[in-house]
Amino acid sequence: xxxxxxxxxxxxSNLQATQKMKDIARELGFEPSRVICTGDVVGYCGNPQETxxxxxxxxxxWIAGNVEQQLSAGAEDCGCNFEEGSRCSNFxxxxxxxxxxxxxxxxxxxxxxxxxxxxxxxxxxxxGVIHGGLRDxxxxxxxxxxxxxxxxxxxxxxxxxxxxxxxxxxxYQSLETGLWVNAGVIGMxxxxxxxxxxxxxxxxxxxxxxxxxxxxNWKKAQEKMQVEGLPEAYAKTLETGLWxxxEILPKEERLEQGKPLKF
Numbered sequence: 001x002x003x004x005x006x007x008x009x010x011x012x013s014n015l016q017a018t019q020k021m022k023d024i025a026r027e028l029g030f031e032p033s034r035v036i037c038t039g040d041v042v043g044y045c046g047n048p049q050e051t052x053x054x055x056x057x058x059x060x061x062w063i064a065g066n067v068e069q070q071l072s073a074g075a076e077d078c079g080c081n082f083e084e085g086s087r088c089s090n091f092x093x094x095x096x097x098x099x100x101x102x103x104x105x106x107x108x109x110x111x112x113x114x115x116x117x118x119x120x121x122x123x124x125x126x127x128g129v130i131h132g133g134l135r136d137x138x139x140x141x142x143x144x145x146x147x148x149x150x151x152x153x154x155x156x157x158x159x160x161x162x163x164x165x166x167x168x169x170x171x172y173q174s175l176e177t178g179l180w181v182n183a184g185v186i187g188m189x190x191x192x193x194x195x196x197x198x199x200x201x202x203x204x205x206x207x208x209x210x211x212x213x214x215x216x217n218w219k220k221a222q223e224k225m226q227v228e229g230l231p232e233a234y235a236k237t238l239e240t241g242l243w244x245x246x247e248i249l250p251k252e253e254r255l256e257q258g259k260p261l262k263f
Contacts, residue, residue, distance in 0.1 A: 003123050003203050003204050003205035003206070004030075004034070004201050004202060004203050004204070005030075005034045005035070005036060005122060005127075005201070005202050005204065006025050006028070006030045006034060006035045006036070006199060006200070006201055007035075007036045007037075007038065007163050007181065007183040007199065007200045007201075007202060008021055008035075008036075008037055008038070008183050008184070008185070008186050008198075008199035008200070009037065009038035009039065009040065009065075009131075009165030009166070009168075009182070009183055009184065009185045009186070010038075010039075010040045010043060010065070010165060010166075010168065010184075010185025010186060010187045010188065011037070011040070011041045011042075011043070011051050011055065011185075011186055011187045012040060012041075012042070012043025012044050012045050012185065012186075012187025012188055013041075013042050013043050013044065013045040013046060013047050013048040013051050013099065013187065014043075014044075014045040014047070014051065014186065014187035014188070014221050014238075015045070015046075015047035015050045015051050015054065015221070015224075016216050016217045016218065016220050016221045017186045017187055017197055017216045017218075017221065018041075018051050018054050018055065018186060018187075019054060019216075020214060020216040020217075021186050021199060021214075022054065022058055024199075024214060028201075032058055032059040032060045033060075033061075034122075035058070035060040035061065036060065036061040036062075036129055036163060037055060037060055037061065037062045037063070038063060038065070038129060038130070038131055038163060038164060038165030038166070038183065039062070039063050039064055039065025039066075039067075039068060039114075039131040039165050039166070040065030040066070040067045040068070040131070040165065040166065040185070040187075041055050041062065041065070041067075041068065042067045042068065042071060042099050042103060043067055043095070043099075043187050043188075044091075044095050044187065044188065044225075044230065044231065044234045045187060045221055045224065045225055045230070045234075045238075046098075046221070046224035046225045046227070046228045046230055047221075047224060048098075048099045048102050048103050049102055049103050049104060049107060052103065052107050052111075053107075056107075056110070061118065061120070061129065062114060063114060063115050063116060063117065063118055063129050063130070063131060064111065064114035064115065064116050064131065064137075065131045065132075065137070065165065065166065066078065066079040066080055066081070066131065066132065066137045066138045066166070067079070067080070067096075067099070068111045068114055069111075069116070069137065070096075071099060071100065071103055071108055071111060072108045072109070072111040072112040072114075073112075074108075077092060077093075077096060078092045078095075078096040079137075079138055080092060080138055081132075081136075081138035081139070081140065081248075082247070082248070083247060086245075086247045087233070087244060087245045087247065088245065088247055088248065091231040091233065091234065091244075094229070094230060094231055095230050095231060095234070098228065098230060116130075116131070116137060117129065117130050117134065117157070119157060119158075119159060122204055123204050123205060124204075124205075125160050125161060125204035125205070126158065126159040126160045126161070127159055127160070127161045127162075127163060127204065128153075128154070128157035128159035128161070128162045128163070129162075129163045129164075130153070130157075130162065130163070130164050130165075131164070131165050131166050132164070132165070132166040132167075133153065134153045134156060134157065137166075138166065139166070140166060140167045140248050141164060141166070141167055141182070142167050142169065142171070142249070142250055142252075142253050143169075143171040143173060143252070143253070144250045144251075144252035144253060145250070147173070147175055147176075150162070150173065150175055150177075150180045151175050151176060151177045154175065154177040154178050154180070155177055159178065160178045160179065160207075161178055161179045161180075161181065161202065161204065161207070162178070162179070162180050162181065163181050163182075163183070163202070164180065164181070164182050165182065165183070165185065167182060167248075168184065168185050168188060168190060168191070169182070169184060169190050169191060169253060169261075170182055170183055170184030170190060170198045170200065170211050170261065170263075172200070172209040172211070172263075174207070179202075179207045179209070181200055181202055181209055183198065183199050183200035183211070184197070184198030184199065184200070184211070185197065185198070186198070186199060188234070188237055188238070188243075189237060189238070189240075189241035189242075190241075190261060191241070191242060191243045191246070191249075191253075191256070191257050191258070192241055192256075192257075192258065192259060192260055192261050193240070193241045193242055193257075193258040193259070193260070194213075194241040194260070195215065195218050195238060195239055195240070195241050196213040196214055196215050196241070197213060197214065197216070198211060198212070198213050198261075199211075199212055199213075199214075200212065209263075210263075211261070211263045213261075218238040218239060219239075221238055222235045222236075222238045222239060225238075241258075242257065242258060243257070
């Protein structure tokens with residue numbers, strides 16, 4: 001594993017999943033310098049401040065997601081690029097104000113310093129880390145998104161590998177310009193009908209990607225959401241592994257709901 005890095009996205013205030021991710025990284029022997037989070041540490045679940053503290057104390061690479069940017073700017077919404085009036089948009093009117101209240105001012109100030117994009121050279125490989133798109137942090141990029149869109153970002157970053165987040169479903173794609181990897185998120189299941197969540201191991205020498213999943217104490221995370229009055233639809237997703245709606249998904253990804261992910 002000397003050439004590997006561990007990548008994950010979207011803790012989404014899910015303290016139990018984030019703690020399990022940290023335990024897995026330690027068990028696999030990954031130093032914090034070889035672990036990358038693609039943003040949205042805060043989100044739908046019930047422990048925003050505790051999850052921030054865990055990620056910060058862990059000392060890993062962490063870039064800003066749209067939620068970190070919006071919280072630190074004192075914005076009124078999550079900036080997730082949800083269509084106005086959609087179920088996702090309506091749910092955000094509950095969980096985002098909850099996060100605003102439960103994240104302290106020190107953490108909000110510190111999040112202002114988070115980079116939106118970072119480029120690293122690890123083991124001779126140039127790696128670019130982004131949250132959504134390059135010019136639009138909330139851009140949803142899926143496997144079905146045209147390759148040309150991804151290649152344009154890679155050329156602009158001048159990197160061999162892009163590590164991205166935001167969209168919630170893991171995938172990787174070999175392109176003419178290099179390798180695109182979305183590790184998935186650990187705060188919510190990937191709409192595959194199981195309660196497990198996803199991360200990725202990326203070998204920067206061979207460009208090999210291993211998507212891995214893990215189970216965690218989702219019941220405790222779910223109970224916290226219910227006690228705090230957060231959207232029940234999201235609390236249910238922790239259990240069922242199915243998204244309440246597929247408003248953000250292209251047709252190709254909608255057809256995969258409930259199907260086991262295969263790599």
